Amino acid sequence: MAVPPKFLIQTAQFVWHRLWQTLMSQLAPSDPTGNFQRVESQFRHWVGSEQFPAEPNRYRLYIGLTCPWAHRTAITRILKGLEDVVDLSVAIADVSVGGWRLENDPTGCRSMKELYQLGQAGYSGRCSVPVLWDCQTYQIVNNESAEIIVMLNDAFNRFAKFPERDLYPEPLRPEGDRLNDLIYHTVNNGVYKCGFARTQAAYDQAATALFQTLDQLDQRLGDRRYLLGDQLTLCDIRLFTTLIRFDLVYHGLFKCDRRRICDYKNLWGYLRDIYQLPGVSATCPLKTIQQEYYTSLFPLNPSGIIPLGIDIHRFQSPHDRHTLAINSDDS
Numbered sequence: 001m002a003v004p005p006k007f008l009i010q011t012a013q014f015v016w017h018r019l020w021q022t023l024m025s026q027l028a029p030s031d032p033t034g035n036f037q038r039v040e041s042q043f044r045h046w047v048g049s050e051q052f053p054a055e056p057n058r059y060r061l062y063i064g065l066t067c068p069w070a071h072r073t074a075i076t077r078i079l080k081g082l083e084d085v086v087d088l089s090v091a092i093a094d095v096s097v098g099g100w101r102l103e104n105d106p107t108g109c110r111s112m113k114e115l116y117q118l119g120q121a122g123y124s125g126r127c128s129v130p131v132l133w134d135c136q137t138y139q140i141v142n143n144e145s146a147e148i149i150v151m152l153n154d155a156f157n158r159f160a161k162f163p164e165r166d167l168y169p170e171p172l173r174p175e176g177d178r179l180n181d182l183i184y185h186t187v188n189n190g191v192y193k194c195g196f197a198r199t200q201a202a203y204d205q206a207a208t209a210l211f212q213t214l215d216q217l218d219q220r221l222g223d224r225r226y227l228l229g230d231q232l233t234l235c236d237i238r239l240f241t242t243l244i245r246f247d248l249v250y251h252g253l254f255k256c257d258r259r260r261i262c263d264y265k266n267l268w269g270y271l272r273d274i275y276q277l278p279g280v281s282a283t284c285p286l287k288t289i290q291q292e293y294y295t296s297l298f299p300l301n302p303s304g305i306i307p308l309g310i311d312i313h314r315f316q317s318p319h320d321r322h323t324l325a326i327n328s329d330d331s
């Protein structure tokens with residue numbers, strides 16, 4: 001007895017939609033109108049405080065390769081020359097454990113969940129990366145990337161290879177903080193708002209804001225090498241980790257498809273400029289990033305098929321960003 005295709009389709013649609021909503025509510029909480037709501041980071045201590053003094057080989061950074069937030073911390077660690085000061089562990093995105101898996105971790109933990117619970121007994125919140133971990137007291141110092149990068153920039157300067165490289169210079173902070181706010185809401189978190197939108201209206205709003213900001217940033221970068229002038233700052237690192245994933249992942253998987261970064265004259269050169277800075281490309285295993293995103297975010301890509309994506313050699317192509325006139329004026 002043949003099942004009428006219409007019935008089959010309607011049933012599959014009904015069941016899949018219900019399942020999808022359930023999976024999405026675990027993966028990405030949303031407000032009643034379907035907008036993705038990022039959960040506030042829970043651990044907000046500072047290295048340099050009495051409780052967590054700056055010491056070499058005391059802290060370990062847990063990252064995941066796919067994660068753009070964790071990637072900020074990995075780049076800052078390298079650019080400050082902290083490889084021998086702050087240890088690094090890479091967690092693996094694993095759908096079978098429903099989160100981040102750890103392999104041969106010095107704490108004995110087998111997942112980020114176990115690590116969070118080791119740091120705080122009974123912890124039941126989100127177990128995200130990055131985490132700055134105190135290996136001496138077995139506590140989480142901080143799990144907010146925006147704060148960890150500020151700490152890595154200045155708290156360990158006594159032990160850093162490049163203490164003079166200030167990625168958060170005092171005079172540029174007001175302008176940088178203002179830009180960070182815009183970039184966070186519309187680009188860094190904006191791509192997630194597109195990908196994790198649960199309604200058409202939520203997606204439309206996020207996608208429009210995303211491309212408005214990208215257009216604006218492209219214009220801004222027409223007369224200055226970096227966002228705040230001729231000096232690379234944390235502001236650029238924060239933008240970079242979203243841009244480097246954009247054409248490879250967000251354009252397809254998160255439906256951020258109005259334009260690709262390689263279609264923007266200035267953003268495209270800017271992206272390659274930062275990618276080609278010494279030490280940066282080693283933090284960007286592009287094919288792994290693409291594979292982990294497309295396989296670990298199952299509700300967005302149930303088939304598990306990984307698209308071809310942009311030819312990653314293009315990120316190595318020459319750019320002429322260093323010839324730009326110095327202009328940190330914001331007029």
Ligand SMILES: N[C@@H](CCC(=O)N[C@@H](CS)C(=O)NCC(=O)O)C(=O)O
Nearest residue numbers: 041067069126127128129143144145
């Ligand atoms: N606010 C955090 C966000 C970090 C974050 O969302 N990390 C994701 C990976 S990209 C994660 O680990 N999610 C797991 C979860 O939320 O359970 C930060 O910027 O450090």
